[in-house]
Amino acid sequence: MxxxxxxxxxxxxxxxxxxxxxxxxxxxxxxxxxxxxxxxxxxxxxxxxxxxxxxMLREKIKALEHRLMDMVRHGNENVIIADRLQRWARNLLQVRSGRSLPATIASEIENQFMVPQVAIKVWDVDSRYGQEAFAEGVTEDAKSFASSLTQPYCGVNSGFEAVNWLADSATALSLALIPLRDGAVNTAEPAFGMLVLASPDPQRFQSGMGTDFLERIAELASAALSRLRHD
Known part of the structure; x- marks a missing residue:
């Protein structure tokens, strides 16, 4: 001293x-x-x-026990999500008709992941699909907006055009807007479609939430939809 x-x-x-x-x-x-x-x-x-x-040692042990319990809970949740994602991808692979593929993508997301409303639009498709509902009603502004997204948008409904693709837009209080493009979501490739996930729960899709899972959904959906563009 x-x-x-x-x-x-x-x-x-x-x-x-x-x-x-x-x-x-x-x-x-x-x-x-x-x-x-x-x-x-x-x-x-x-x-x-x-x-x-x-x-103090007991307090540290208790804190570690809580952390361990959280890790186990998150691990179990991840296993459940991975299982649902696998079933969703498997069901997409079983779709034979290109015309029914977008609707299957949307309905399976609703069923497997318990999303109240899902809509999908795809553009720049092969001419044989040009008159399908999933390929119509998309403005150039909506296409530009989708291409501008380098990750899924999650947050409140701020009057996006894509909300009008939903069956009940009035109950869509929170949204996930997911661009569909060749390769990874965060590339500079122009989008050729967009998924809209909506919930009446304003906290379901929050700004700042992790989007890794949504990006995997987008990449699988984009790969499945590639045959609508190249047939």
Missing amino acids: KPTDAMNPITEDDIANYLANTPDFFARHSELLAAVHLTSPHSHRAVSLQERQAE
């Missing part, structure tokens, strides 16, 4: 630094361990240093 005098009294930091840098202090003064008493934050009574250390 540094020298002290009346002008420079020893501070708590000096004591803390000394103890931190002198690990054998309590080995040489073991009687202090029993003599030092602290106030417990739980009972507000004086407890020994050893008892306080035990309390």
Whole structure:
């Protein structure tokens, strides 16, 4: 410890630094361990240093147990999501008709992932699909907006044109707007379609939520829809 005098009294930091840098202090003064008493934050009574250390250790163990429980819960949730994603992809592979593929993509998202409303539009399709409902009614503004998204939009319904693709746009309080393009969602490739997921729950799709799962949905859907463009 540094020298002290009346002008420079020893501070708590000096004591803390000394103890931190002198690990054998309590080995040489073991009687202090029993003599030092602290106030417990739980009972507000004086407890020994050893008892306080035990309390702190129990608190750390409890915190670790909560973290472990959260990890197990998230792991179980991820397994469930992965299983649903696998079933959704399997059902898409079984679709033989290109004309029914967009509707199947939407209905399977509703069924497998319990999304109240899903809509899909696809453009730049082969001429044989040009008159289908999924290929009509999309303005150039909507196409440009889809191409501008480098990740799914999640948040409140701010009057997007794509909301009008839903069966009941009035109940769409939160949305996920997912661009469909060749390759990964975050590439610079122009979008050739967009998925709209909607819920009456304003918290279902929130700004700032993770979008990795939605991006996987987009990539699988885009790959499945490629045959509508290249037949």
